[in-house]
Amino acid sequence: MDPLQIIFLGIVQAITEWLPLSSKTMDTLAYTRIFGGSMDNVVPLLLFLHIGTLCAAAIYFRREILEVAREFLSAPLDIEKHKRGKVGFLTTAIVFTGIVGVPILVIEKFLLPSLSMNLLLSLMGAGLIVTGFLLTTHKKDRWRTTESSSWKDGILTGALQGLSTIPGVSRAGCSTTGLIWRGFDAESAFHLSFLLSIPTVFIAEMVVWGAQMVMGGTVAPMPLADGLALMLSSFVFGYITIDVLLKIAHKINVASLAFIFGIMMLIFGIIGLG
Numbered sequence: 001m002d003p004l005q006i007i008f009l010g011i012v013q014a015i016t017e018w019l020p021l022s023s024k025t026m027d028t029l030a031y032t033r034i035f036g037g038s039m040d041n042v043v044p045l046l047l048f049l050h051i052g053t054l055c056a057a058a059i060y061f062r063r064e065i066l067e068v069a070r071e072f073l074s075a076p077l078d079i080e081k082h083k084r085g086k087v088g089f090l091t092t093a094i095v096f097t098g099i100v101g102v103p104i105l106v107i108e109k110f111l112l113p114s115l116s117m118n119l120l121l122s123l124m125g126a127g128l129i130v131t132g133f134l135l136t137t138h139k140k141d142r143w144r145t146t147e148s149s150s151w152k153d154g155i156l157t158g159a160l161q162g163l164s165t166i167p168g169v170s171r172a173g174c175s176t177t178g179l180i181w182r183g184f185d186a187e188s189a190f191h192l193s194f195l196l197s198i199p200t201v202f203i204a205e206m207v208v209w210g211a212q213m214v215m216g217g218t219v220a221p222m223p224l225a226d227g228l229a230l231m232l233s234s235f236v237f238g239y240i241t242i243d244v245l246l247k248i249a250h251k252i253n254v255a256s257l258a259f260i261f262g263i264m265m266l267i268f269g270i271i272g273l274g
Contacts, residue, residue, distance in 0.1 A: 001226045005035050010233025013049040014056075014241045017234075018194065020125075020173025020261045021268060022164075023050070041222050047205060048227040052234030054201045060242050061195055083151045086195070092154025093161065093175075093196055094203070100162025121169055122269030124160075124177055128262030131180060135255035143185035143254060146192055153182045157192075161200065171200065173265055176257075186257040187249040194242055 012030045016023040024046055031037040031045055058065065064086075072087050082088050157178035164171035172193055179189035249257065 001229070003229075006226070006229045006233050008034075009045070009049060009230060010052065010235075010237045013053055013234040014237035016170075017050070017053045017197070017238060018172050018190075018241055018245055020170045020176065020265045022168045022170045023053075025168050044222045044227060045230065048222075048230040049234045050201055050205055052231040053238035054198060054205070055231075056235045056238035056242060057194055057198050057201075060239055061198065064195065065198070086146070086149055086192075088151035089149040089154045089157075089192065090196060090199060092151040093158035094154075094199055096155050096158030097162045097200060100159045101165040104162065104165045121173075121265050124173070125262045125264070125266030125269055128177060128180070128258045128265065130262075132255045132258035132262060135253075135258060144183045144188065145185060146188045149184075149188075149192060153179070153184075153192075156182060157196065161196070168268075170265070171197065173261060176261060180254055180258055180261075184254075186252050186254050187246060189254070189257065190246055190249040194246075 009027060009030055012026055013023055015021075016026040027046055027049055028039075028042050031042065032039060037045070068086050068090065071085065072082065075081055082091065157175050160174040160178040161171055162174075163169050164174050175193040175196055176189050179192055184192065
């Protein structure tokens with residue numbers, strides 16, 4: 001792959017990973033339709049691109065990850081303690097992502113291989129737009145921040161995130177939707193969604209790698225140099241976009257975020273990019 005392709009795909013992955021657009025769909029469209037790439041290389045391409053943004057999020061939130069790890073390891077069996085805070089939120093969100101996502105994967109594999117959920121994307125977008133209108137007419141006195149997160153927030157956020165196993169449905173869009181509906185301010189919704197992406201994407205990519213090894217006997221048919229370059233590209237641009245989006249979120253209100261995400265999801269659902 002030439003440098004222009006690598007940079008462009010890294011930018012596409014970096015932007016769509018954090019916004020309510022399916023990064024897998026947009027990466028695939030960019031690779032196959034713009035650069036004429038083969039569908040045979042899409043799976044390893046997506047793996048390398050997603051590992052790059054995963055590393056970007058892990059390094060950006062490194063202090064917070066260590067803090068969460070220390071909190072858990074200080075009393076690993078204290079369930080009551082871990083229900084509160086980010087440990088409870090992340091754990092519950094991952095569990096409910098699996099509860100919702102795994103059955104969808106099974107249905108897609110054996111019952112409805114052509115399952116498409118543009119309608120779901122459109123409905124979620126419309127729901128966010130309605131939420132935005134409600135927030136402008138009934139202003140809340142106080143919005144929640146990341147420090148108030150708990151296992152209860154992980155239930156809805158994880159369940160909605162599980163819907164992202166459906167082709168074309170955005171993980172970031174689903175998780176941020178859940179957090180907005182749970183009353184978090186715009187910056188905290190972005191923040192927790194980005195933080196949740198780290199274990200979610202790690203587990204998802206490990207599943208994909210494992211499936212490739214079992215079914216195909218090989219993991220990455222594309223040249224390793226190309227894969228590492230793609231990973232580096234998505235890492236650099238992913239790190240930059242996290243910082244930019246959090247700064248933007250700090251300056252906008254939840255109603256505006258709901259409108260923006262809702263309109264984007266509704267448009268992409270209607271035009272059929274799901």
